[in-house]
Amino acid sequence: MLEKLIVTNFAIIEDLTVEFNDKMTVLTGETGAGKSLIIDTISLLLGARADSDMIRYEKNMASITGIFSSNDYLNEVLNKYQIPIMDKITILREIYDSSKNVVKINNHSVNLVTLKNIAVYLADIHVQNDTYKLFNPDSYLEMLNPKDDKKYDKLISEYSKNLYLYNEQYSKYEYILNGQKKALERLDFLKYERDELEGLNLEENIDTILEETISKLSNFDKIKTSLCNAYNYLDDEYQAVDKLYDAGKELANISEFDANYLDFSEKILDSYYIISEIKADLRRNIDSLDYDEDELNNSIERLNDITKAKEKYKMSVKELIEHLKNITLQIDMVTNYDDVLNEANAELKKAFDILKSKAIELSTYRKNIAKKLEKEIVKECVDLDLENTLFEIKFNDVDLSNYLDKSIFTDSGIDQISFMISFNKGEPLKPLHKVASGGEMSRIMLAFKSYLSKRSTVSLMVFDEIDTGVSGQTAKKIANKMHEIAQNTQVLCITHLPQVAAIGDYHKHIYKILENGRTHTEISDLSYKDRVEEIAMMLSGDKLSIYALEHAKSLLNK
Secondary structure: OEEEEEEEEEOOEEEEEEEOOOOEEEEEOOOOOOHHHHHHHHHHHOOOOOOHHHEOOOOOEEEEEEEEEOOHHHHHHHHHOOOOOOOEEEEEEEEEOOOOEEEEEOOEEOOHHHHHHHHOOOEEEEOHHHHHHHHOHHHHHHHHOOOOOHHHHHHHHHHHHHHHHHHHHHHHHHHHHHHHHHHHHOHHHHHHHHHHHHOOOOOOOHHHHHHHHHHHHHOHHHHHHHHHHHHHHHHOHHHOHHHHHHHHHHHHHOOOOOHHHHHHHHHHHHHHHHHHHHHHHHHHHHHHOOOOHHHHHHHHHHHHHHHHHHHHHOOOHHHHHHHHHHHHHHHHHHHOHHHHHHHHHHHHHHHHHHHHHHHHHHHHHHHHHHHHHHHHHHHHHHHOOOOOOEEEEEEOOOOOOOOOOHHHOEOOEOOOEEEEEEOOOOOOOEEHHHHOOHHHHHHHHHHHHHHHHOOOOOOEEEEEOOOOOOOHHHHHHHHHHHHHHOOOOEEEEEOOOHHHHHHOOEEEEEEEEEEOOEEEEEEEEOOHHHHHHHHHHHHHOOOOOHHHHHHHHHHHHO
């Protein structure tokens, strides 16, 4: 859960520290007081993009710090990204007017991608625009895809890998299919380049290897002299290595009288074994030395040829090797076209069959999730004053018979889905985005959030006016649903509805004050008396009335 939020110089927030509790906290205040700014700061802590325009006027930097509770699961996630484990998870965002951005988790610098990857395990934020995703069928698949599901992650990973291989093979097939004529016109030139490059007997890093060989052979006398001198120094009768061994043994004999002697003995004996090993290696090096003038000359000549080829083609050795493979393929396309095309066609079919299998596995898994989701959404709708709702997730029909039709595969699979719904008995299922009102959309979105909260690892859910477009008894049911979610997950809720404000376990009021000629946002925790007055104002609008105060008390007491 989010325990503390510290904000400085962000928009009209000057210096603000807010402590949060578990369960359900409601945030209320006049329009423009800065309620959405609080959501914006939390969004930044979860990986939203920052902009220098967010910095308070006449300041050069804004800072946002969030302190979250930790647990073993989150510690595993942090460990995966090599982030220090602490009692709490502290996220820092600093935004500078120079477009510089600082992102830290537990004082460890991370990039925005890493922050986003970790944030999905911390919190889920619903902003007002999220409800409008239900008006856009293109967003439905993202809503269906499970979060923190290892089997799903494995399926999508395998699909993505095989989609890449299929596209690679498809590109190769197209290249061969369309490249024969062009290759035919350049056949003689291609053969010349092939022969030239094949004659170099290229292998990766051969130029570096040849340079090392030339360097050793060119300095043969120097290397041999130094090796022999080093060996002779170690083999000198006056500085014999064996004397080290004898010295070590002598000290070991008197170690019982002083522990230091044993330490000296062990260090001397270690030195003896190390030097003896080096001495043996030097002897092997000397014995294996062999100066070959022909090898030196051939290496120099070969390196010169490779250097000329690198300069001619403006390529590295690795790139020349790839270029040779490409040239050979182009020549085969002319001289052995049918076989090359058939082989590429067979490889493409093979890649297609594997990809199709992975796509079907992924789609089947999603359909099983969809069946469960359909039932759960209907149950959630009953709690939200949508008792007669029928809900169905409809999948598109896909023709997987044509291995050359790559348009059927997208980055997320072969699935396109529609949310079909009926709110009234006797009415047929119709596309959600065509028949639902704004208030119905809000409740459907809350039904999704409620369902996901029971299966998610996040410990915080934020709702920014998800109750828009409802009132009366429906507002009360929405309030009850959010309070139900809060029994297992911390809930922060911005609302204009008194029914929602009254059901919160905690209530914070957001307001603006003018001080020293500048406006800034403040937050205060409301007592019972303060809550009565705040809710009464939400009920009556302009001014307090006895009726509104009594109604507010009644809502709170319930």
